[in-house]
Amino acid sequence: MKLCISHTTEYSYREPVMDSVNEIRLTPFTNEQQSCYQHAISVEPNASLFSYDDYFGNRVHAFSVNKPHRKLTIRTQMTMVTKEAVMPEAGQNGMPPEREWEMLATDNAINRFAEYLLPTEYTGITPEVAAFAELPLLGDRSEEAHGVHSWLAYVAGRIHREFVYDPEATDVTTIAGEMLRRRRGVCQDFAHLMIAACRSRGVPARYVSGYHFVGDLQGGSADFEQASHAWVEAYVPGTGWCGFDPTNNALVGERYVKLGHGRDYKDIVPVKGVYRGTSEAELVVKVDVKKVEE
Structure with missing residues (x-):
């Protein structure tokens, strides 16, 4: 199955905040059951992304927004091809x-x-x-x-x-x-x-x-x-x-x-971070998963 997925995370702050330091875990695995054909991440206000793999092998992207801002938006978009699960039969692994x-x-x-x-x-x-x-x-x-x-x-x-x-x-x-x-x-x-x-x-x-x-x-x-x-x-x-x-x-x-x-x-946690400023914030998350006809 070919799937196109978009994920938007938006924080709106009542007053300007600054020195926002964040990390996101929104990058799909490529393994025997799924393949990533395309993946993109964008951040507003614009910020440089630094990536690394954590202890568990998850790809993490970190970024900072130091200037004052009243909204932080993180968008990811990916195209995936997936396979159906295979139900193991009893004794298939050779063990009672x-x-x-x-x-x-x-x-x-x-x-x-x-x-x-x-x-x-x-x-x-x-x-x-x-x-x-x-x-x-x-x-x-x-x-x-x-x-x-x-x-x-x-x-x-x-x-x-x-x-x-x-x-x-x-x-x-x-x-x-x-x-x-x-x-x-x-x-x-x-x-x-x-x-x-x-x-x-x-x-x-x-x-x-x-x-x-x-x-x-x-x-x-x-x-x-x-x-x-x-x-x-x-x-x-x-x-x-x-x-x-x-x-x-x-x-x-x-x-x-x-x-x-x-x-x-x-x-x-998909998105987490810290910042300086007001604690009054609104979070809106939107996810769209669509099947792509091949």
């Missing part, structure tokens, strides 16, 4: 299910994936989160009777079934345990809960930010609000990192464009 779980429990795996196994501020493993990860099990059998991939698909499906998508229920600071009690939230909350559940069972999991194309699922209408999306990548022995979207109960495939990953939301 119990061997997959045994591999995740080895010192080598724990050391290799340490940052994706430890709890964070957003993904704390409370008794409630641990209980959610344990029960109910898959039918009348333990998860060890199933491959890691099928267990992950089960967890994503359970979150989708048992929790209500409600943009008014949580905010950007909500942690997994709090959302678990409220039983409602948004994609960020669903991703954090799945990550916490995975880590409580010893499955390395990371938070992913990006875009989800749903335009052709809205009855052909272009008049609907789009936004950035969040999902989960978890490590499956013998297969590698696999994407799961608990918000939509879907494998991550051609409708998804990945921007970055980290331990939780805090590692990959």
Whole structure:
């Protein structure tokens, strides 16, 4: 699938501000599932961009606007070609299910994936989160009777079934345990809960930010609000990192464009920075994802 994506972030300040220092994580990955054919970033007021890769391999662009300004606008535009997800078959990686779980429990795996196994501020493993990860099990059998991939698909499906998508229920600071009690939230909350559940069972999991194309699922209408999306990548022995979207109960495939990953939301905030001046500001974010007919 070929997708054209535009993303505009605009800050409007009540009074002029200055010495604005920012970093943005809005550059897509190129990997086995997606290819970036074109990508552009513009900033108003005009500023020079400095780029580098952070600890997790995400491309970061940093810039400063020192002169007084009352508006800061960041625009990105990209053209992506994506591929459909491939559902691994049981035993395809040559390992019985119990061997997959045994591999995740080895010192080598724990050391290799340490940052994706430890709890964070957003993904704390409370008794409630641990209980959610344990029960109910898959039918009348333990998860060890199933491959890691099928267990992950089960967890994503359970979150989708048992929790209500409600943009008014949580905010950007909500942690997994709090959302678990409220039983409602948004994609960020669903991703954090799945990550916490995975880590409580010893499955390395990371938070992913990006875009989800749903335009052709809205009855052909272009008049609907789009936004950035969040999902989960978890490590499956013998297969590698696999994407799961608990918000939509879907494998991550051609409708998804990945921007970055980290331990939780805090590692990959799309735009963040500091400035001198008034705290009274308005933020407007607009995202447009369109399918390009080839």
